[in-house]
Amino acid sequence: MTSTKGLEGVVATQSAISSIIDDTLTYVGYDIDDLANNASFEEVIYLLWHQRLPKEDELAELKQQLIAHMPVPQEVYDHFKMYPIDKVHPMSALRTAVSLLGLYDEKSEDMSDEANYEKAIKIQAKIVTLVTAFGRIRKGLEPVAPKAELGYAANFLYMLSGTEPDAIEVEAFDKALVLHADHELNASTFTARVCVATLSDMYSGVTAAIGALKGPLHGGANEQVMKMLAEVGSVDNAEAYIKDKLANKEKIMGFGHRVYRKGDPRAKHLREMSKKLTALRGEEKWYEMSVKIEEVFTAEKNLPPNVDFYSASVYHSLGIDHDLFTPIFAVSRVSGWIAHIREQYANNRLIRPRADYTGPGMQKYVPINER
Known part of the structure; x- marks a missing residue:
């Protein structure tokens, strides 16, 4: 195996x-x-x-x-x-x-x-x-x-x-x-x-x-994206913030995907809704920060945003905690x-995979007073 x-x-x-x-x-x-x-x-x-x-x-x-x-x-x-x-x-x-x-x-x-x-x-x-x-x-x-x-x-x-x-x-x-x-x-x-x-x-x-x-590696990513945007604070801080995180080998949430190689096809729809909603709220900075972060990160790592990245500013603009x-x-x-x-x-069958064992070989039990 x-x-x-x-x-x-x-x-x-x-x-x-x-x-x-x-x-x-x-x-x-x-x-x-x-x-x-x-x-x-x-x-x-x-x-x-x-x-x-x-x-x-x-x-x-x-x-x-x-x-x-x-x-x-x-x-x-x-x-x-x-x-x-x-x-x-x-x-x-x-x-x-x-x-x-x-x-x-x-x-x-x-x-x-x-x-x-x-x-x-x-x-x-x-x-x-x-x-x-x-x-x-x-x-x-x-x-x-x-x-x-x-x-x-x-x-x-x-x-x-x-x-x-x-x-x-x-x-x-x-x-x-x-x-x-x-x-x-x-x-x-x-x-x-x-x-x-x-x-x-x-x-x-x-x-x-x-x-x-x-x-956070699955559904919790968009919450972490919004936390990051709040930490960045303004468009002017975005580039330095991302480069500093990358220099410290810290993970940037909202980018890349296990399955997609060219990019998450869902992201562009939320990007457009983020643009509309932040403008409606008079809070364009959230969209503008997101765009700047995308530009910097993709230039550095060649990883496009996934569905979580722009959903953060969309939900924030809807007034959602x-x-x-x-x-x-x-x-x-x-x-x-x-x-x-x-x-x-x-069409059920019990899902029961196997594991590739990496532990020690066959061992013999030793009485507790001899250990």
Whole structure:
């Protein structure tokens, strides 16, 4: 047996959900550029779960189901209020809350296709409420109920702030959700599939995926990018800041990707939304700093930005707390996790790889008094 560090280049399964071929990302054969420019997030959810785009009545039904299932049990809100708020990262709260939801779903252990689809709707709907409610409760505010006339993206922003967002805010957030929805066999998706390959339930699979997404080398990168932008402070400081970090061999978050070689195809869409939103807010410096950092870093390392880099200034411009950036990633990516979980169930085999042993050779037990 030969081992590959980080499973790089290893093909672990077959999937009809998304692909990355020659630096082109597709969802069920649709180029991400096509979807980002034309599709709503609800359409993408349907596409990932059904392997086709919805018809008008199917899309309307999905939207209605999502709105109907957004409320969560009062016990979940009460649970949030028990947390040591000043010490709990929102991803830890989300991980615990999704697991908690499973306790209140009478079909959580029902593994039929029908029950699993119902759970898919519930989890996708309620994750919006979990993130926004925690974001408000920790500030001493009450959760905001969704509005039936608003779409998924608009409801997230409304439930977080209590104010209906304007059109460009909805456009930016909806596009971000589309871009983050799935990404082939990334770390959190692989974690979800490993979990449910044991025939564990969907809540367990999503909880496991959230745990994987929490790390700064996966979902936490955009939060770190915003921290970096705040440290840079101005465009004039950007070049010296980056060169100093590189000289000290410190990692710059938001650049490069394990899979892409020519560049992340999602980044350009968020770059454009960052430009629009920062101008709308009169805070162009965040976009301008990002552009300068990109210029300096790519000149030094020849590594283009990934999807995390410009999503940071987009979310900041939407007035979202920086530590909610990764939970937002989960709000989108749960659509892909669920698609992969259902695909795993449909053609399951326990995922059990081997390890290349590097420890000592055969040893003989020695009694404790002789050691």
